[in-house]
Amino acid sequence: MSALLEVRNLGKTYPTRRGVVQAVSDVSFDVEAGETLALVGESGCGKTTVALTLLRLLQHDAGEVYFDGRNLDALSTTDRQGVRRNLSIVFQNPYSSLDPRMRIRDIVGEPLRTVYRLRGHELTERVARHLESVGLAREHLSRYPHEFSGGQRQRIAIARALALEPRLLVLDEPTSALDVSVQAQVLNLLRSLQQRLNLSYLFISHNLAVVEQMADRVLVMYLGRIVETGPVADIFERPAHPYTRALLDSIPSVDPSRRDRLKPISGEIPSALVHHPGCPFAPRCPRADDLCRTAMPPLDGQPDRRRAACFHPLTQETTQ
């Protein structure tokens, strides 16, 4: 059986005045029904670009995307729109993703109006049901976004994303703009919605502790490439790629007695405009040798297994 979402050799470049930026290169992954795949990496690593290409909010320039076994690019516009309804997104900042001049009924109801042409009572009932499923009430229908707190706004954004009953939801840093006390409520809601509706999540986050709790599998990206992928518990316990190790060592622990374990990586992410032949992480990697600087390590192995694109992995459990 094929996965719900299959991404094969996805690539995206941006032409700029100073040259071509390779934002995403050769990214392949699957998302199964009911599964959460996390996409982690620093800003500029291409995780949001991947998400936006899946939703066709950006056009990729290499590779294929299959949803339910159907190649999105090979479909007619009408068919593609039909498939596209199964994909939706929740953005990071609920203060900018909700139109301040629209009432909640119109925000959550807009997709239902345009796609199913629902109107009047039927529309109101459907919107009210979606609001209830995210823990809001019917009385909120005629209110405006500014009357809600950050956590409630994110619930509204989730209700809007679920309006067309999608099967896969892209969550682009859904709780980074919220306080920790509120973040927990939204994450618990996302988890219960997933169980109830058998949703698949593509969860983009830079908070690795949240990723560990939410995701089944994780994809670590660096400079537009996948450097490591596999089950989240395995990877966080025993990372194979030095970059994954470095990311984990950069998280400040809440335990003051562990403060000496904080180990920053030296150097900065190199410019995406300059193309090096070797491993993109080699300039910052403590294990890099001449091979790393001249050849690109491949991400070999079965898509459903643990893989790391490294010539000198920290553990030998990958199927290199």
Next chain:
Amino acid sequence: MIRTGEQPLLCIRDLYVEFPLFRRTVHAVNGCSIAVEPGQIVGLVGESGSGKSVTALASLGLIAPPGRVRGSIEIDGREVVGRPESALSSLRGGVAAMIFQNPTTALNPYFTIGRQMTDVIRLHRKPGTVDARAAATRALDQVGLPDTEAQLHKYPHQFSGGQLQRVMIALALACEPRLLIADEPTTALDVTVQAQIIVLLRELAADTGLSVLFITHDLGVVASLCDRVCVMYAGSVMEEGAVRDMFARPAHPYTRKLLDTVPRLGTGRHEFVAIPGQVPDLSQPPPGCPFHPRCDIATETCRRQQPAPQRIGSGHLAACHYPQRALRLVSNGTRGEKP
């Protein structure tokens, strides 16, 4: 670096900040007291709207009318509240400097980094006593930027976010201040860059005796960086103490809950712990303890009477009527991480 002995470099006592609006007044800070001793890094934590940034702005006299400030703020023994603007400008950037969350909006996009840095240095140092350009290069070198001479000719947009925050720190340090007030300086940055900044600030405090008031909502950053911590809620300090004591034995129910909400690596799958309810509306603060509507152990006394800070241990204070009860409560979050 001259140390003034026991006298704190920053001493905030009984600070109140209010903002009158059309029909109501927002009481952003309600009787907050904080001290930062020389060479110390003090964390100021709280959720959005807890008054932590307003406290920081007030410390440098940056609350503009119609905002009202009452109480006392002393920097190096000099009172800030009520001081005329002309006298404040020698304090700002000289003895005390501030860095903000977003370095891209704090720097002027039209001028090179070198111009912006030398302007500040020339303003605060007597003319001719110091080579401004050399001082700027030295400051950039101190924060670990490579190739400092070349950096001076660059414009802000030519730096990455992490580099720019280091430029901001260099700019703040260029006049050798003794106090740095940092308002969420790493919140907009990647964890990898955040880790670099944490280590940098730790080194600066250890090597030069710099005092830091570090405002953040991230308890992990506090645990990794600060010596002491003040937890703010609804404009008041709920608890303060040494980071090691307080994180091990939080005496205020709010601190305990806040620590429970932080997701930790290596703890296995469990429910995320939330604090039910919301931060109170500061134009209508609740009577009594500001946390009582969200507190599990609140009693009639908590609803009526605002608790005064009580001594829990050495340098450890909690503004709670029942700190002993909070200490005994078993935390429902999973404490501790796997090695």
